[in-house]
Amino acid sequence: MEKQNFIECERKGLQKLINFRLPSYFYKIGMVVIGISIVMMFVRAFALDGDQEVFKEVLRRLFVIGLLLMSIAKDKDEDEMVIKLRMQSYTYAFIAGVLYALIIPFVEYGVSNAFKPEGEAFHDIGDFQLLIFILGVQLMCFHTLKRMR
Amino acid sequence: MFSHLKTHEIMENTIKVERAILSLTQDDLAKKIGVSRQTINSIEANRYVPSTVLALKLSQVFGKHVNEFFKLSSDD
Numbered sequence: 511m512e513k514q515n516f517i518e519c520e521r522k523g524l525q526k527l528i529n530f531r532l533p534s535y536f537y538k539i540g541m542v543v544i545g546i547s548i549v550m551m552f553v554r555a556f557a558l559d560g561d562q563e564v565f566k567e568v569l570r571r572l573f574v575i576g577l578l579l580m581s582i583a584k585d586k587d588e589d590e591m592v593i594k595l596r597m598q599s600y601t602y603a604f605i606a607g608v609l610y611a612l613i614i615p616f617v618e619y620g621v622s623n624a625f626k627p628e629g630e631a632f633h634d635i636g637d638f639q640l641l642i643f644i645l646g647v648q649l650m651c652f653h654t655l656k657r658m659r
Numbered sequence: 660m661f662s663h664l665k666t667h668e669i670m671e672n673t674i675k676v677e678r679a680i681l682s683l684t685q686d687d688l689a690k691k692i693g694v695s696r697q698t699i700n701s702i703e704a705n706r707y708v709p710s711t712v713l714a715l716k717l718s719q720v721f722g723k724h725v726n727e728f729f730k731l732s733s734d735d
Contacts, residue, residue: 587695591707659701 540579
């Protein structure tokens with residue numbers, strides 16, 4: 511009996527986690543966070559001098575946090591169809607992300623070595639590049655699917 | 660075992676007709692069952708198959724059984 515209760519409790523907890531969404535105003539907060547991080551990236555690149563590596567890392571993280579907030583915020587009229595479309599968009603984004611991680615390093619290597627023999631060495635794409643790509647594709651797919659519904 | 664079930668079956672519905680009988684707009688119906696107008700539009704156009712819960716809510720609004728306005732049909 512106790513084991514059954516434990517399983518039931520675990521199932522409810524998991525269900526809560528699966529259904530977790532931030533309130534819809536977090537979408538706008540995410541947009542503001544992204545806007546601030548882009549502006550600060552330009553400021554860092556053109557107006558600030560010296561070693562800004564830590565600042566650059568903070569801004570990259572801010573950008574990803576902004577995208578994540580937009581991604582997990584509820585829609586204004588959230589219903590079961592919107593939930594289904596969001597799940598579909600995560601599936602597409604995941605598949606696109608895997609293909610991107612597999613193909614892009616070869617493309618970058620090929621392009622950089624096509625015209626000059628001493629081009630870039632082969633290297634994998636960075637975590638943030640991949641995260642930004644996945645979240646970007648998810649948001650794009652979600653809005654496209656919503657527009658086409 | 661399930662040979663009587665066709666593999667390419669799609670769902671058709673007469674929600675548009677039922678809605679017209681009750682003189683409801685898509686927006687009215689959407690508000691009654693707590694979804695967006697676009698969802699009603701997609702269901703009517705057979706682009707989206709609603710959950711059982713939503714189908715039962717529609718059944719309550721129309722005062723009819725679910726299989727009176729939803730039916731399976733073959734697409735070939």
